[in-house]
Amino acid sequence: KAGVTQTPRYLIKTRGQQVTLSCSPISGHRSVSWYQQTPGQGLQFLFEYFSETQRNKGNFPGRFSGRQFSNSRSEMNVSTLELGDSALYLCASSSRDRPLTVAYNEQFFGPGTRLTVL
């Protein structure tokens, strides 16, 4: 099976612009989680989508949003970019079959999208 893919791999934007990042999960996986990785804050959870619905959200401002499509592909959007949004954005998918299950299924990570805000 192909792994998690993320596009684009690199992006350069300027302050005030908006950006959309894409994630294709492993075939058959319905859960997609997004994380932000920075040297200062480490890896922080952004949100999780399951069956096109956001199931959990981290402590990020409303400028960060996402969605999931019927084929489980997911996008995240950041509006009104700030310098502090420069980061590696990681997507992970898992084979959880129910959105509210307490069971954990391993998350498989993609290579990430490196966003630089100038």
Place this chain on the structure above:
Amino acid sequence: AQSVSQHNHHVILSEAASLELGCNYSYGGTVNLFWYVQYPGQHLQLLLKYFSGDPLVKGIKGFEAEFIKSKFSFNLRKPSVQWSDTAEYFCAVITPQVGQGGKLIFGQGTELSVKP
């Protein structure tokens, strides 16, 4: 709120030295614990995980970790490191509550440099 603390930010070892990376979490209830590794230029990969049972868990590439509930710790160990173990290591937890299954809480990471 749950949090994870990794004691060492950067560890430098020579090949064949033993490794122990510390990880503590703050949460009073049941947790699932993980160690992930990020090799230079590669994806985050799962090294090992603990859900229940034997507190000593073995993972890939000779790594193991011990869960000590009384100390809220999950330290990673390897008896003899290799140059190829140079990477960043992340401890993470999930609280097995309804709706939390997709949310990993990570520590700050420990960069390991192994000198040949």
